[in-house]
Amino acid sequence: MKIAFILGLFPTLSETFILNQITGLLDLGHEVDIFAHYNPHMGRIHPDVEAYRLMERTHYFSIPTNKVKRVLKALGLVVANFYEAPTNLLQVLNVFKYGRYALSLRLLYALVPFLGKEQEYDIVHCHFGPNGKIGVLLRDLAVQGKIVVTFHGYDISSYVRSQGNTVYDYLFRKADLFTVNTDFVQRRIIELGCDPGKIVKLPAGLPIEKFSFKKKESRPEGCVKVVTVARLIEKKGLEYSIKATAKVMKKHPNVEYNIAGNGPLKGQLECLISELGVEEHIKLLGWQDQHQIGRLYQESHIFVLASVTARNGDQEGQGLVLQEAQAMGLPVVSTLHNGIPEGVLDGQSGFLVPERDADALAERLEYLIEHPDLWPDMGWAGRKFVEEHYDIKKLNRRLVEIYEALLKGKKLETGVASKVMG
Numbered sequence: 001m002k003i004a005f006i007l008g009l010f011p012t013l014s015e016t017f018i019l020n021q022i023t024g025l026l027d028l029g030h031e032v033d034i035f036a037h038y039n040p041h042m043g044r045i046h047p048d049v050e051a052y053r054l055m056e057r058t059h060y061f062s063i064p065t066n067k068v069k070r071v072l073k074a075l076g077l078v079v080a081n082f083y084e085a086p087t088n089l090l091q092v093l094n095v096f097k098y099g100r101y102a103l104s105l106r107l108l109y110a111l112v113p114f115l116g117k118e119q120e121y122d123i124v125h126c127h128f129g130p131n132g133k134i135g136v137l138l139r140d141l142a143v144q145g146k147i148v149v150t151f152h153g154y155d156i157s158s159y160v161r162s163q164g165n166t167v168y169d170y171l172f173r174k175a176d177l178f179t180v181n182t183d184f185v186q187r188r189i190i191e192l193g194c195d196p197g198k199i200v201k202l203p204a205g206l207p208i209e210k211f212s213f214k215k216k217e218s219r220p221e222g223c224v225k226v227v228t229v230a231r232l233i234e235k236k237g238l239e240y241s242i243k244a245t246a247k248v249m250k251k252h253p254n255v256e257y258n259i260a261g262n263g264p265l266k267g268q269l270e271c272l273i274s275e276l277g278v279e280e281h282i283k284l285l286g287w288q289d290q291h292q293i294g295r296l297y298q299e300s301h302i303f304v305l306a307s308v309t310a311r312n313g314d315q316e317g318q319g320l321v322l323q324e325a326q327a328m329g330l331p332v333v334s335t336l337h338n339g340i341p342e343g344v345l346d347g348q349s350g351f352l353v354p355e356r357d358a359d360a361l362a363e364r365l366e367y368l369i370e371h372p373d374l375w376p377d378m379g380w381a382g383r384k385f386v387e388e389h390y391d392i393k394k395l396n397r398r399l400v401e402i403y404e405a406l407l408k409g410k411k412l413e414t415g416v417a418s419k420v421m422g
């Protein structure tokens with residue numbers, strides 16, 4: 001099959017679940033092109049981007065933020081490509097039909113990378129709802145293929161809150177299929193007006209073989225290491241996990257808490273750690289590459305992710321790091337937040353507590369610290385759970401089944417990606 005992916009940023013280290021999907025499809029022998037709004041130029045990229053030479057497959061919309069530059073560059077694009085597709089270029093500027101997408105020139109910039117290429121795809125897979133809106137408009141203009149849209153988290157929470165509950169009406173009518181990573185996300189898009197018959201559940205997965213299980217055991221008088229891997233943003237609830245761990249440290253001074261990740265709240269969290277007087281025990285490690293994160297998982301005993309609903313409405317979807325931690329044998333402590341309860345065996349592979357409840361987090365952390373004999377069994381339960389439900393190789397084969405069923409006009413059982421029905 002020939003598949004086009006429409007993404008926001010590429011390559012980005014925070015969306016390895018998309019990268020795993022792309023490389024998995026290439027491994028299965030399919031042809032993939034990537035179309036993205038921007039290259040974030042992070043300096044550091046995932047090694048698979050180079051190993052699979054993905055930049056050679058990537059094309060950018062690259063819309064200038066400065067309005068004057070945007071218009072001038074757009075004029076140049078129209079002149080350069082007018083002979084290639086005059087009708088499409090005139091249509092894409094039709095403000096009456098395409099509204100702000102035409103007025104802002106976003107649709108023009110999205111269309112141009114497709115011109116001069118083979119525009120016929122079997123599948124156009126758009127990650128995140130806003131990119132799905134671009135995808136269906138591009139198909140109206142020139143690009144051929146079945147439109148598949150994957151919803152994740154922010155696109156059904158803060159984005160809808162800012163744009164209104166009707167923001168996806170056209171997308172729900174025009175796209176061919178929607179995948180969701182959790183039942184929570186599925187319920188939410190149904191509430192927004194999506195036809196349940198167009199939805200299948202397909203969690204984000206991880207390459208199991210790269211997450212080696214290690215039995216977690218305490219050592220007499222040894223340090224208990226707690227770890228979080230997350231961007232330093234509000235919805236990750238780091239304020240609460242820091243407060244909870246600081247509280248636990250009053251009784252258990254042998255606890256060490258490492259937070260891997262970067263983000264806009266770094267300064268605020270540094271101040272909180274200082275105010276609590278736990279600078280020697282709680283460390284913000286900054287961005288870590290995959291090897292460093294793997295070592296953190298190996299060396300740690302407990303994983304915590306205290307996700308919350310942010311003030312702007314932003315929410316988690318699945319919380320894939322919880323599956324990574326469980327795959328490595330770590331008992332986890334997280335929150336009763338959206339899709340997270342679907343990805344943790346509460347009471348078996350970890351514990352879940354209410355959002356924004358530092359005391360409840362502290363209580364569960366303390367319980368685990370005081371009962372290290374539970375760690376091995378909880379670790380095995382988590383590993384088996386992830387192997388069964390989140391193995392990216394299995395999920396990518398399911399994705400191909402979904403694509404093939406869609407192309408053949410077969411019906412997919414609602415909410416179950418693994419069962420293709422004739």
